[in-house]
Amino acid sequence: MSTNYTVAPWRSAIAHALHHHRNLAHARFLQLATVGINGRPTNRTVVFRGFLTDTNDLKFVTDRRSEKVVHILQNPWAEICWYFPQTREQFRIAGDLLCIAEDDPDHLQLHRTAAWRELSDAAQLQFLWPSPAKPRIKDKEAFSPAQPDPNCPQPDFCLLILNPEQVDYLELRGEPQNRTMYWRDENHNWSVEEVNP
Amino acid sequence: MSTNYTVAPWRSAIAHALHHHRNLAHARFLQLATVGINGRPTNRTVVFRGFLTDTNDLKFVTDRRSEKVVHILQNPWAEICWYFPQTREQFRIAGDLLCIAEDDPDHLQLHRTAAWRELSDAAQLQFLWPSPAKPRIKDKEAFSPAQPDPNCPQPDFCLLILNPEQVDYLELRGEPQNRTMYWRDENHNWSVEEVNP
Numbered sequence: 001m002s003t004n005y006t007v008a009p010w011r012s013a014i015a016h017a018l019h020h021h022r023n024l025a026h027a028r029f030l031q032l033a034t035v036g037i038n039g040r041p042t043n044r045t046v047v048f049r050g051f052l053t054d055t056n057d058l059k060f061v062t063d064r065r066s067e068k069v070v071h072i073l074q075n076p077w078a079e080i081c082w083y084f085p086q087t088r089e090q091f092r093i094a095g096d097l098l099c100i101a102e103d104d105p106d107h108l109q110l111h112r113t114a115a116w117r118e119l120s121d122a123a124q125l126q127f128l129w130p131s132p133a134k135p136r137i138k139d140k141e142a143f144s145p146a147q148p149d150p151n152c153p154q155p156d157f158c159l160l161i162l163n164p165e166q167v168d169y170l171e172l173r174g175e176p177q178n179r180t181m182y183w184r185d186e187n188h189n190w191s192v193e194e195v196n197p
Numbered sequence: 198m199s200t201n202y203t204v205a206p207w208r209s210a211i212a213h214a215l216h217h218h219r220n221l222a223h224a225r226f227l228q229l230a231t232v233g234i235n236g237r238p239t240n241r242t243v244v245f246r247g248f249l250t251d252t253n254d255l256k257f258v259t260d261r262r263s264e265k266v267v268h269i270l271q272n273p274w275a276e277i278c279w280y281f282p283q284t285r286e287q288f289r290i291a292g293d294l295l296c297i298a299e300d301d302p303d304h305l306q307l308h309r310t311a312a313w314r315e316l317s318d319a320a321q322l323q324f325l326w327p328s329p330a331k332p333r334i335k336d337k338e339a340f341s342p343a344q345p346d347p348n349c350p351q352p353d354f355c356l357l358i359l360n361p362e363q364v365d366y367l368e369l370r371g372e373p374q375n376r377t378m379y380w381r382d383e384n385h386n387w388s389v390e391e392v393n394p
Contacts, residue, residue, distance in 0.1 A: 031278045033230035033240035041238050043230035043278040045287050081228045081240040090242050129373070129393065136376075136391035143373040176326070176340040179333075194333035196326065 008056040017084040030082035034071040060160040088172040095164040116153035127154040205253040227279035257357040285369040292361040313350035324351040
């Protein structure tokens, strides 16, 4: 997680895009790429869960039984690609992922528990479903568990935190288009450069 | 490119989703993940340009000066993530990428030229813009080149062909959800398995 927090210069563009798309639920969906244990890229849709308080880190949630948790343990590097259709903006955000699981230290559990509490009932239920990507359990009862404690994270619930190091912001609506690169240095200062689209 | 062509079993679901979203231009946008030369994942939005005739291979286009061309030369493996918002379906398609550039053999140029001809005037023009991701050229004239020959691909125009090996199809609208995995073997036969979402 970031230290020496100041709001990164690319945050205002994301805030603007999120506000513009506030009535479009799937505008909070984005694609997360990681590298598999075979060295091949993997890519899936995840839901943006907001920024971690007093940081520029993005929050996602995942199931400990999903393969991306294995990938992240071997190679924490990730790049998200977030396209906003109404404003025609793309954010590519690269950084390293921290996966906070049930057995992580107490000071991290604070964040994990807070993220669990922010999930909808339906989203909480999914952490009690049978193991993802295993042969399909035909019994529908298996997908109808009792509602878990809304305040106590289920064992398989993990919080993913992306600590951005580079942001590539593309505005297709520009004349001709605009593209801005942002880099974070070791002191958590951000550099900005306008580049060709 | 595929040989022994039969239409893959996951194609009908994509055809249905494309038909359902036929009035939503950005439903043809999807996210392509590759691995960078530093071993880190990269991820960007690309436009689906249809299937290569008589194959199950997906077509995209790119600029030879873009970094993904360098990535693909070192590691051709890719995974696309394609989310259809109205039907709430996700396709994750993994396979290897072939990049057809100006100096590739004649039998591949046929496909490259055909893809060039299918581009809009605006899309063709972008291959004459200054080098992507380099410091911004402020002179707007640099982004207003003369329209190139609509029948003759510009030197930096490349056709990307994704040859799928695995498809992970998720239907969020299911009860509870449906997820189907497809794998291609060496004889180009596809296996199918229903898995837990």
